[in-house]
Amino acid sequence: MISNFGLDDRHVAHRERVRKFCDEQIRPVVDDYEERGEFPLDVVDELGEAGLYGINVPEEYGGAGLDFRSFVVTVEELARVWKIPAGVVSLSCSLFANTIEKYGTDWQREEWLRGLFTDNGVAAISLTEPQAGSDASAIETTATRDGDEYVIDGHKVWTSHGAVADIVLVVARTGDDGTHDDVSIIAVPEPHDRDGFEIVRDIPCMEGDAVVESEIAYDGLRVPTDYLLGEEGQGFRYIMEALDIGRIGAAAQAVGISQGAFDECISFADEREAFGRSIRQFQGVSFKLADMQMGIDASRLLTYRAASALDRGADRVTQPAAMAKTFASDTAMDVTTEAVQIHGSRGYSRDYPLERYMREAKGIQIYEGTNEVNRHVIAKNLYE
Numbered sequence: 001m002i003s004n005f006g007l008d009d010r011h012v013a014h015r016e017r018v019r020k021f022c023d024e025q026i027r028p029v030v031d032d033y034e035e036r037g038e039f040p041l042d043v044v045d046e047l048g049e050a051g052l053y054g055i056n057v058p059e060e061y062g063g064a065g066l067d068f069r070s071f072v073v074t075v076e077e078l079a080r081v082w083k084i085p086a087g088v089v090s091l092s093c094s095l096f097a098n099t100i101e102k103y104g105t106d107w108q109r110e111e112w113l114r115g116l117f118t119d120n121g122v123a124a125i126s127l128t129e130p131q132a133g134s135d136a137s138a139i140e141t142t143a144t145r146d147g148d149e150y151v152i153d154g155h156k157v158w159t160s161h162g163a164v165a166d167i168v169l170v171v172a173r174t175g176d177d178g179t180h181d182d183v184s185i186i187a188v189p190e191p192h193d194r195d196g197f198e199i200v201r202d203i204p205c206m207e208g209d210a211v212v213e214s215e216i217a218y219d220g221l222r223v224p225t226d227y228l229l230g231e232e233g234q235g236f237r238y239i240m241e242a243l244d245i246g247r248i249g250a251a252a253q254a255v256g257i258s259q260g261a262f263d264e265c266i267s268f269a270d271e272r273e274a275f276g277r278s279i280r281q282f283q284g285v286s287f288k289l290a291d292m293q294m295g296i297d298a299s300r301l302l303t304y305r306a307a308s309a310l311d312r313g314a315d316r317v318t319q320p321a322a323m324a325k326t327f328a329s330d331t332a333m334d335v336t337t338e339a340v341q342i343h344g345s346r347g348y349s350r351d352y353p354l355e356r357y358m359r360e361a362k363g364i365q366i367y368e369g370t371n372e373v374n375r376h377v378i379a380k381n382l383y384e
Ligand SMILES: Cc1cc2nc3c(=O)[nH]c(=O)nc-3n(C[C@H](O)[C@H](O)[C@H](O)COP(=O)(O)OP(=O)(O)OC[C@H]3O[C@@H](n4cnc5c(N)ncnc54)[C@H](O)[C@@H]3O)c2cc1C
Pocket: 124, 125, 126, 127, 128, 130, 132, 133, 134, 135, 157, 158, 159, 160, 161, 213, 363, 366, 367, 368, 369, 370, 371, 372, 373, 376
């Protein structure tokens, strides 16, 4: 039995640490937060206090300074118990941290990267608009220069964590030629303290009420021009690069959800009896378990492969990241659907976590590029 999947002893020790934290600090409180519909800011704080937040962020910026395999192991272990904190770590350490680390100035890294991971803050990325989802180049939000300020106007949807964010990276047009080349990324720290930033609503969604998916109106919001990230007109390229890393985080979320659902099935199929024997003795059940195990192992291998490429210094990981995200999230959807089935009526009830895992898995087939769009990416790369 392969157990380490290319991880070394340090990763295995790290996994044990995160697992212990999840079992002791997160597992006992999940149902409570979910029932109250409360976003777990306290859990994010506890993760930070335990040194488990800015996993791959350099220590000088308040992170743990570990590698990308440690990042995926962390996200995976969190999602095995609850996806919301896994999503926070995933987004903050990938889309947010990598973009600031790579394209920010020294001042921006010190202020925003160090600020976020020292204070255990929450980051958000505001890209998607009602008319611009898969086709991100159709965004209409503008950031217009006015002296030494940008004035941001537009309407964004599905900004994860927007309503609780300490900083939002807004993707907007700084020119008017309507192409990729006039898209830029502008940081908006402390958005809630600024005029022109309005949370229109929390989008009610399949995952439940504890998760925060915000619809946001930017109406004449002003920030200094030195809140621009990198160069004007390069934002589309930056966000596509960031999505590569984000997809590895999304893949790790999917692996964790699959594993969490599978763990429940293994014990349930052994203990639950029907027709005088445990249900795992029926081939109809045991073949499902075998398929689940194969899918999870393959997802994990693809995810670790993509993270290893980053650890070896690869500049772009578009292909392995898209493959890992797509395969792992499709697998998570299959695994969680079958996990509900194996549990029968119990799987359908909220007394067990299976229906939650199934709802959590569905989102990952949609965000960080839908799996259809990711298949386009994979197919295009076959000829490049
Ligand atoms: C839980 C969740 C969290 C999210 N978090 C964020 C976030 O933090 N920040 C942010 O900016 N956005 C976020 N999003 C938005 C997400 O990125 C978009 O939903 C996604 O890009 C798809 O866009 P859309 O929903 O407009 O669907 P559409 O683009 O309208 O797609 C509709 C359908 O058409 C298919 N389709 C579209 N184009 C093609 C094509 N060329 N070939 C084949 N099929 C195609 C899609 O795959 C999909 O099945 C989040 C979404 C969800 C569900």
